[in-house]
Amino acid sequence: xxxxxxxxxxxxxxxxxxxxxxxxxxxxxxxxxxxxxxxxxxxxxxxxxxxxxxxxxxxxxxxxxxxxxxxxxxxxxxxxxxxxxxxx
Amino acid sequence: xxxxxxxxxxxxxxxxxxxxxxxxxxxxxxxxxxxxxxxxxxxxxxxxxxxxxxxxxxxxxxxxxxxxxxxxxxxxxxxxxxxxxxxxxxxxxxxxxxxxxxxxxxxxxxxxxxxxxxxxxxxxxxxxxxxxxxxxxxxxxxxxxxxxx
Numbered sequence: 726x727x728x729x730x731x732x733x734x735x736x737x738x739x740x741x742x743x744x745x746x747x748x749x750x751x752x753x754x755x756x757x758x759x760x761x762x763x764x765x766x767x768x769x770x771x772x773x774x775x776x777x778x779x780x781x782x783x784x785x786x787x788x789x790x791x792x793x794x795x796x797x798x799x800x801x802x803x804x805x806x807x808x809x810x811x812x813x
Numbered sequence: 814x815x816x817x818x819x820x821x822x823x824x825x826x827x828x829x830x831x832x833x834x835x836x837x838x839x840x841x842x843x844x845x846x847x848x849x850x851x852x853x854x855x856x857x858x859x860x861x862x863x864x865x866x867x868x869x870x871x872x873x874x875x876x877x878x879x880x881x882x883x884x885x886x887x888x889x890x891x892x893x894x895x896x897x898x899x900x901x902x903x904x905x906x907x908x909x910x911x912x913x914x915x916x917x918x919x920x921x922x923x924x925x926x927x928x929x930x931x932x933x934x935x936x937x938x939x940x941x942x943x944x945x946x947x948x949x950x951x952x953x954x955x956x957x958x959x960x961x962x
Contacts (some may be wrong), residue, residue: 728828741854751887752894759829771903772903772929772930772932773903773928773929773930774841774928774929774930774932775841775842775925775928775929776840776841776842776844776929778844778928779840779841779846779929779932780841780929780932782846783846783901783932783935784901784903784932786930787892787900787901787935788900788901789937790935791847791888791889791892791901794885794939794942797943797947798881798885798942798946799944800946800950801878801881801947801949801950802852804949804950804953804954805878805949805953808953808954808956808957
């Protein structure tokens with residue numbers, strides 16, 4: 726019973742993923758470029774930065790960078806926990 | 814390692830350190846930023862560990878691990894600075910003060926360091942975090958498996 730439930734859930738998930746990949750736009754065709762254009766045209770005025778990539782990474786999508794920093798922190802904590810010196 | 818490796822790394826290490834500092838400090842002008850420059854500096858740590866042995870760098874981890882927390886805290890505090898509007902709001906951009914100069918016209922890297930608001934400060938915070946974190950990880954992993962580990 727449990728195994729059948731698991732298989733059904735897996736099939737549903739696979740169906741979603743395959744359907745999603747079928748809905749992707751064709752490779753190499755930037756059809757929806759409104760957001761790109763917004764960043765390129767307004768980054769200098771809004772963030773006052775010439776480097777649009779840094780403007781996106783640290784301003785528009787700061788949460789993403791916060792997540793990256795959290796991942797690095799977790800990795801360092803894991804390594805230190807695994808390799809620390811234990812008495813006895 | 815041999816005397817050749819040690820001599821070459823004595824020459825290369827300061828240059829690579831300067832390059833990493835450049836990548837971090839110019840993160841809001843040129844390609845790169847805190848993560849990339851921090852990785853460059855951490856590779857200097859790896860070079861020194863390979864050239865001079867890991868044992869003499871063990872005590873550095875006690876200094877590097879708190880520094881990583883300092884970087885993370887600075888990053889989050891800089892994000893909280895903009896809480897008057899939203900989290901991660903760039904409050905210093907265009908304010909005329911620190912890093913608040915108006916940005917010059919687009920061109921081949923005008924190189925105005927005093928722009929971009931909180932972006933350079935966040936680059937420094939993330940750079941400090943990556944330097945300390947990756948450096949400590951490199952040192953600890955190279956010490957792993959020794960008798961006195």
